[in-house]
Amino acid sequence: MTGFSASAAGAGKLPEALPDIDWLDTDEIRLRQTSYWDASSLTARALARPTTTEEVADVLRIASSTGQPVFTHGGRTTCVDAVRTGAGDIILSLERMNRILEIDPVEGIAVVEAGVVLQTLQEAVAQAGMFLPLDLGARGTCTIGGNVATNAGGVNVLRYGMMRNLVLGMEAVLPTGEVISSMNRMLKNNSGFDLKQLFIGTEGLLGVVTKIVLRLEPDVGARDVAMLALEDFDAVLKLQADAKRTLAARLLSFEVMWGAYYDAVTADGGHRPPLPREAPFYVLVETVAAEAGGGETLLSLLERNLEGGIIADGVVAGSERERSDFWRVRDDFERILAEPPVYLYDVSLPLRSMEAYVGEVEKAFRDAFPDGALHVFGHICDGNLHLFLAPGTAGSDTPGTRRTADEAVYTALSRFEGAISAEHGIGREKKEWLPISRSPEEIALMRRLKRTLDPANILNRGLVFDV
Amino acid sequence: MTGFSASAAGAGKLPEALPDIDWLDTDEIRLRQTSYWDASSLTARALARPTTTEEVADVLRIASSTGQPVFTHGGRTTCVDAVRTGAGDIILSLERMNRILEIDPVEGIAVVEAGVVLQTLQEAVAQAGMFLPLDLGARGTCTIGGNVATNAGGVNVLRYGMMRNLVLGMEAVLPTGEVISSMNRMLKNNSGFDLKQLFIGTEGLLGVVTKIVLRLEPDVGARDVAMLALEDFDAVLKLQADAKRTLAARLLSFEVMWGAYYDAVTADGGHRPPLPREAPFYVLVETVAAEAGGGETLLSLLERNLEGGIIADGVVAGSERERSDFWRVRDDFERILAEPPVYLYDVSLPLRSMEAYVGEVEKAFRDAFPDGALHVFGHICDGNLHLFLAPGTAGSDTPGTRRTADEAVYTALSRFEGAISAEHGIGREKKEWLPISRSPEEIALMRRLKRTLDPANILNRGLVFDV
Numbered sequence: 001m002t003g004f005s006a007s008a009a010g011a012g013k014l015p016e017a018l019p020d021i022d023w024l025d026t027d028e029i030r031l032r033q034t035s036y037w038d039a040s041s042l043t044a045r046a047l048a049r050p051t052t053t054e055e056v057a058d059v060l061r062i063a064s065s066t067g068q069p070v071f072t073h074g075g076r077t078t079c080v081d082a083v084r085t086g087a088g089d090i091i092l093s094l095e096r097m098n099r100i101l102e103i104d105p106v107e108g109i110a111v112v113e114a115g116v117v118l119q120t121l122q123e124a125v126a127q128a129g130m131f132l133p134l135d136l137g138a139r140g141t142c143t144i145g146g147n148v149a150t151n152a153g154g155v156n157v158l159r160y161g162m163m164r165n166l167v168l169g170m171e172a173v174l175p176t177g178e179v180i181s182s183m184n185r186m187l188k189n190n191s192g193f194d195l196k197q198l199f200i201g202t203e204g205l206l207g208v209v210t211k212i213v214l215r216l217e218p219d220v221g222a223r224d225v226a227m228l229a230l231e232d233f234d235a236v237l238k239l240q241a242d243a244k245r246t247l248a249a250r251l252l253s254f255e256v257m258w259g260a261y262y263d264a265v266t267a268d269g270g271h272r273p274p275l276p277r278e279a280p281f282y283v284l285v286e287t288v289a290a291e292a293g294g295g296e297t298l299l300s301l302l303e304r305n306l307e308g309g310i311i312a313d314g315v316v317a318g319s320e321r322e323r324s325d326f327w328r329v330r331d332d333f334e335r336i337l338a339e340p341p342v343y344l345y346d347v348s349l350p351l352r353s354m355e356a357y358v359g360e361v362e363k364a365f366r367d368a369f370p371d372g373a374l375h376v377f378g379h380i381c382d383g384n385l386h387l388f389l390a391p392g393t394a395g396s397d398t399p400g401t402r403r404t405a406d407e408a409v410y411t412a413l414s415r416f417e418g419a420i421s422a423e424h425g426i427g428r429e430k431k432e433w434l435p436i437s438r439s440p441e442e443i444a445l446m447r448r449l450k451r452t453l454d455p456a457n458i459l460n461r462g463l464v465f466d467v
Numbered sequence: 468m469t470g471f472s473a474s475a476a477g478a479g480k481l482p483e484a485l486p487d488i489d490w491l492d493t494d495e496i497r498l499r500q501t502s503y504w505d506a507s508s509l510t511a512r513a514l515a516r517p518t519t520t521e522e523v524a525d526v527l528r529i530a531s532s533t534g535q536p537v538f539t540h541g542g543r544t545t546c547v548d549a550v551r552t553g554a555g556d557i558i559l560s561l562e563r564m565n566r567i568l569e570i571d572p573v574e575g576i577a578v579v580e581a582g583v584v585l586q587t588l589q590e591a592v593a594q595a596g597m598f599l600p601l602d603l604g605a606r607g608t609c610t611i612g613g614n615v616a617t618n619a620g621g622v623n624v625l626r627y628g629m630m631r632n633l634v635l636g637m638e639a640v641l642p643t644g645e646v647i648s649s650m651n652r653m654l655k656n657n658s659g660f661d662l663k664q665l666f667i668g669t670e671g672l673l674g675v676v677t678k679i680v681l682r683l684e685p686d687v688g689a690r691d692v693a694m695l696a697l698e699d700f701d702a703v704l705k706l707q708a709d710a711k712r713t714l715a716a717r718l719l720s721f722e723v724m725w726g727a728y729y730d731a732v733t734a735d736g737g738h739r740p741p742l743p744r745e746a747p748f749y750v751l752v753e754t755v756a757a758e759a760g761g762g763e764t765l766l767s768l769l770e771r772n773l774e775g776g777i778i779a780d781g782v783v784a785g786s787e788r789e790r791s792d793f794w795r796v797r798d799d800f801e802r803i804l805a806e807p808p809v810y811l812y813d814v815s816l817p818l819r820s821m822e823a824y825v826g827e828v829e830k831a832f833r834d835a836f837p838d839g840a841l842h843v844f845g846h847i848c849d850g851n852l853h854l855f856l857a858p859g860t861a862g863s864d865t866p867g868t869r870r871t872a873d874e875a876v877y878t879a880l881s882r883f884e885g886a887i888s889a890e891h892g893i894g895r896e897k898k899e900w901l902p903i904s905r906s907p908e909e910i911a912l913m914r915r916l917k918r919t920l921d922p923a924n925i926l927n928r929g930l931v932f933d934v
Contacts, residue, residue: 106708107817107850151657159716162655165632180908186815187849188629188889190618190668191897191904192931193913197664201657218712241573245685248755249626249716288715348653350574383574383653422655430658437658441647446660452919464659 014068014090015046018058022049022096029091035076035083036141037344042084044071047091053171053179053210059092060208061177064456070175071460072204074146075117077138079344080427082203082463092208094145101211103128108216109168109185114145114209121214130216133160137331145209151201153423155253155286158244158381160217162423163200169213170196175206175454185213198453203425204460206453222289223252224298225323229279229313233355236281239310240351240381243285247297251381253286255330258358258376261388262329264336271329274315274322284330286323336375336388341397343405345387349418354378354385357416361387364408369394384422410436426464434465481535481557482513485525489516489563496558502543502550503608504811509551511538514558520638520646520677526559527675528644531923537642538927539671541613542584544605546811547894549670549930559675561612568678570595575683576635576652581612581676588681597683600627604798612676618668620890622720622753625711625848627684629890630667636680637663642673642921652680665920670892671927673920689756690719691765692790696746696780700822703748706777707818707848710752714764718848720753722797725825725843728855729796737802741782741793751797753790803842803855808864810872812854816885821845821852824883828854831875836861851889877903893931901932 015023024047032042050056063070069086073093076083085091094115102111105128112121119139125132134147136154146152148170152163160166169184182195198206230236236256243251262282266273275282287298298316305311317323336342349357362374369391378385387409395401410420414436420426426434434443443465450457450467457467482490491514499509517523530537536553540560543550552558561582569578572595579588586606592599601614603621613619615637619630627633636651649662665673697703703723710718729749733740742749754765765783772778784790803809816824829841836858845852854876862868877887881903887893893901901910910932917924917934924934 106819151661153655153657157655161628161632164661165628174912178908178912180912181906182909184886185817185884186886186889188620188624188815188846188851189886189904190620190890190892191886191888192893192901192909193669193672193916194618194631194664194667195909195912197661198912200661202660205660218715220715248685248687348655350652352573379655382655384655417652419651419653419656419658421658422653423657425657426659434659437656439648441645442649442659442662445641445645445647445662445665448919449660449916452915 014048014059014062017062018048018055021055021059022051023047024049035078036138037079038081038084042091043087044085044089044091045087047093049093049096051096053173056092056173056208056210057177057179059090060173060175060458063090063458064176067456068458069461070458072149072208074115074143074149075138075141077142077146078427079346079424080421081429082425082427082460084428094143094208094210097210098143100124103130103216105130105216107185110214110216111183112144112212112214114143114148114212116144118142118144118147125216126219129219131219132214133166133217134163144212144214148200148209148212149202149204150425151423153379153382153384155255155379157379158254159249159252164197166215167196167200167212168215170199170209171211172196172199172207172209175456175459180207183211183213187215198449201425203427203463205450205464207459220252220288223286223323224289225284225286225317225326226298226302227274227315227326227329228283228285228302228311229275230281230283230310231312232280235310236283236380237351239283239305242305243301244381246301247287250287250297251285252288253284254379254381255284256378256380257282257284257330260373261333261336261375261377264373264375265329265333267335270335271332272325274326274329275313279312284326330377333375333388336390339390339392341395341401342388342390343402345389345409346422346424347385347387347409347413347418347420348383348422349385349413349416351380351383353416353418354380357412357418358385360412361408364412365389365405368404368408382422406433428463431464481515481526481529484529485515485522488522488526489518490514491516502545503605504546505548505551509558510554511552511556511558512554514560516560516563518563520640523559523640523675523677524644524646526557527640527642527925530557530925531643534923535925536928537925539616539675541582541610541616542605542608544609544613545617545894546813546891547888548896549892549894549927551895561610561675561677564677565610567591570597570683572597572683574652577681577683578650579611579679579681581610581615581679583611585609585611585614592683593686596686598686599681600633600684601630611679611681615667615676615679616669616671617892618890620846620849620851622722622846624846625721626716626719631664633682634663634667634679635682637666637676638678639663639666639674639676642923642926647674650678650680654682665916668892670894670930672917672931673926675926687719687755690753690790691756692751692753692784692793693765693769694741694782694793694796695750695752695769695778696742697748697750697777698779699747702777703750703847704818706750706772709772710768711848713768714754717754717764718752719755720751721846721848722751723845723847724749724751724797727840728803728842728844731840731842732796732800732802734802738796738799739792741789741796742780746779751793797844800842800855803857806857806859808862808868809855809857810869812856812876813889813891814852814854814876814880814885814887815850815889816852816880816883818847818850820883820885821847824879824885825852827879828875831879832856832872835871835875849889873900895930898931
């Protein structure tokens, strides 16, 4: 424990109680933008930047004993309003716990502190001749700890699974200050309960993740990428089934963009379109190039499906530069966000229901906002769609506008038994809608776990559900 | 709730309290062998064979309110003494909840009751043109519910992960009788805590799994299998690294047998050896045959490593019959068990420590039992070794003999920071050794979870740890 003054802690004044920790005060905190999606200034009583697990434990132990609310911050890329704080809150930022402790290519593991930025780790792992399977648009700012807390998905889930599948070991601090060190390095370990599951995907409600052991894969080497245009969703479904079956795990990504999305990001002043605009669907498919025989397998898939009339048009990237240009069309949706408000949704549902679902959302939304725009892309092999709803000139950013958008998305979803969040989580933004995807018994069990691990309810209070 | 008599329940007489459930009495129970590894008769007060989740809930609700210990039984293939019961216990067997409720090849899911036998499901899934990734030696008797409760591994983990990675949704009954239905069918769902993780790999301590949604994969089609002989462990490590990198997910299994194991199962009267005996190591490697180009990739791996001197000798299966003969050498270890006692261990540890570890175990064991035998095989790419220790003529099955074997295995393991169970779990057999792999804080947190979900401590009492 670092220098601890009991009387100061008693008054809930954590910075005074723990003077050895690096703290930011209210004015310094105000210089920070709340999140990527929310430009307003952060507000909080104080922000701790611990450099050790012991410092994290000290903050939580005192906060628990005094009932002081604490919010954990990683890269603040949340899409679900999970990092906003109030004037009385303490922020625990992991930004200074950002060391890569070990990369071991032989055993295929990386050991990192939670504050490491995803892209930083991706690059370090690549330098060691290995591959970190996690990849997503926010790579430049999101942190591994945040990726764990939200069970991040992204563009390689099809092949490697979500973050939960990549985490071998973990160290976390319970809200009451106990350090749970489960820094397992083995691919298989059934020696007692797999406690790390309590912290993965629970949005920071049950503890603060401080260190992580990640599994690495052999370097995938060169990749082949194609951009394809398709005439209808049935063709998209047929192509993904063929790709999954014949390419198997050589298939790294299969991203589908609805035509309106592609057209918007490639409109004048936007990205150069790799294929002519105004097709109903675009698919970005990426494969691991084979050791011998190069990209033949992707090419034979494309040839077969062009001949069969499934693919209407297509182009294969001829260079790393072109590959990265193709991906920018998918990743870089700044133009979609140019005219706020734009509401972002992240749902999953059965493949066979996707087309009908998007049609229903579109109809309901356009009934309310005739000049609104609906933009959709997704990792459809994962059952995952991302929707951007923009009411256009008809709607300003009011609770009523958002409500109409929410209802368009979730009313249809509940009919198709979909999930209200595939990979972004619940945060504050979706908590009202949680009962669409989870039963009262499930929510009661979540509450029971929260009360067991965080009896004073100090950690990320009010996210996901109310205790 | 089925017909419930409060007074009978008050006396702990569950069969009388729930007469609508199918019960076996003490005499009928005695006809059952405890487990595959333990030929003694089962003993229990009564055995319930519920056919619905509601019946399971009724048993648990009454048991919780009266403090009646209940043990859940699936296929009783446990290797860790997890199904033995006492005269006062109630057994809850899922054997009659064995329906396959749905197989949907388009969405790639199967929905089953927990009592379905693994092989039965494998065959039904294959009939639907799909592939169930889980496979292990006990396939003919183990149940899906048991596979979930133990987070089963097996021969395809390298490519598909353990059971935890295959379970999309689940219905389970808490020890207090609440039904938690999380029958998610989506590959991705971050809508609140992933509660199924509480039941996967927790050896039945936190609830009874009743229904499961499993993810299926496209049919892998033909497979290529080779049996290889290698001169030293360094060659085994080099071959597995090459195979993982170049075959990637085309690699289905990579099984290593130490020479003594291979020699024992292929000795006179045993299986026909696909390769000459007395090599130091044998590798059984199985790949998914490519769509186009057949088995060329496995063949080129083999050619490259034969030329490079890594592989000393090898043979590729020329028919499905040969393939199955090769696998029998790996799977069918009856000859190893022929002269009891034989103690079975299941550990995981870093790849680079395996050879030294096996050497240390062998030395320690032979110091105690000079004519003892140590047989080893494993899924080494998963870091997983299975060890059979037979003291030979020097040891009868006494606590002292077992203790000596345990100490040989675990003393060395703790130095290499290995896990005492890679895939079999802890049960009663390994619980004394749990502190080798898990810290006091971790065990305290496991206890806290158990007390929260099972306050009367009725379910699988005494397995894994004491509450």
